Amino acid sequence: MTHHTRHTHHTGQRTARRLTLGLLFAAAVGAGLPAGAQAQASKEVRIGYQKYGTLTLLKGRATLEARLAQKGITVKWTEFPAGPVLLEGLNVGSIDFGTVGEAPPIFAQAAGANLVYVGNEPPSPATEAIVVPKDSAIRSLADLKGKKIALNKGSNVHYLLVKALEKAGIDYHDVQTIFLPPADARASFERGAVDAWAIWDPFLAAAEKQLGARVLADGKGLVANHQFYLAARPYAQANQETLRIVLDEVAKVDDWGRKNPKEVSAILSKQTGLEPAVVELAASRYSYGVKPVSAEVVVEQQKIADVFARLKLIPKTIVVKDAQLPFKL
Incomplete structure (x- = not known):
């Protein structure tokens, strides 16, 4: 620990932040799991994606694979037709991380899925x-x-x-x-x-x-339509560093995508098998800029959950905040 602390002073705030996060993470894992039940860090991250959004771009650019290979971690991609089945996959343990819209996490949480919100893109109501x-x-x-x-x-x-x-x-x-x-x-x-x-x-x-x-x-004037990134809670607790890298690569591809609409359309067309004109229209409505899930976004999600509970679309009321990460990435 002394060596790490000394190293922190030399390498500046970023490492200091990581060390603090590491301690928070250790506390979170200790608090979240019974003694002896700590999940092991995984050598593979299994990502669920759909025919839209930043994860499709990330898969097409293969930058995540290159970065995680340095740590001996491989990436396995699985495509899902919609968010609810993707989160089912997350809940039964066939994937570790994925992206969905606003409603699927609410239905999943109400059904008892053990998931956590990892981040979200800005609203994209169109x-x-x-x-x-x-x-x-x-x-x-x-x-x-x-x-x-x-x-x-x-x-x-x-x-x-x-x-x-x-x-x-x-x-x-x-x-x-x-x-x-x-x-x-x-x-x-x-x-x-x-x-x-x-x-x-x-x-x-x-x-x-x-x-x-x-x-x-x-959706304009009606809904925010955030794209959310979620992880299985046990995976998140044991693989904080991998999740941080995944989100960092998502942020980089977001930044790249904002500046390169033509290349975005080319990648998406190849990844989805859809004709360029269709993909160009869809890509023109994207929003980019992943960030941690804020208190304001949690409040928005809670409003959706309350509406669904009132309409009996979900079996019970839920507390969205319960699915927030117990540590910061």
Whole structure:
């Protein structure tokens, strides 16, 4: 310890901060786990990602692999069609870390998932919307009363729909919600089996570009639509240094992505298999700038949780703050 302390004075504040974090982390692990049950640091980080967001870029650029290889840690990527199934993977132990929208962590926490919020991107309300077919008679949110609306249950658009109906003065139970994952929802939307579809990018951009879908309302003025990074609590407790590196690389790719929209579109097109025009539209609506989850963002999440509990979409009320990291990265 003496050597480390001496080393800290020579290498400045950053190392001092890391040492403090290390002590906080040791205390957190000690407090969070029974004696003898401390999880071992892992030599592999298993990341869950979706067809959007910074993690797709990070995977495409392979900078995380290069950095973690120096520490003998490998990266395993698994793609998920939507946030709720990604967090299911996190809860059952098939992944360690992943990215989802606002609603999935609330549904997961209410179901008893042992997860923690690690960080979030700034709001991006334009990256999700309620769309209707181009020739639909539906012209306003008020026209949705009694209509069939496809959406992925428990995903970010679930909250968008709740807020959009609220704005239009329609009771949530006065529409028919048809719960479908994105691919099935698109098929239903295309054949006219549903009247509207609540969806996020790049599926949203694809519906606009390929089907001529008309945006009835996006998230602007209704929801923040944060992208969250979450980890399994036992993994976070035992692998603080790895998580710090992952977030650092996310921040770097965020910074790069903000300045290089054309390259972003090229990488996303390759990673998702979607045509460049679709990806360019989706990427133009991105927000970049990962940061720790602030008290204000926790309050926003709590409001969503309370609305879901009131509508009985989740089985019980939850305290979002309980899922905050017990230490700072």
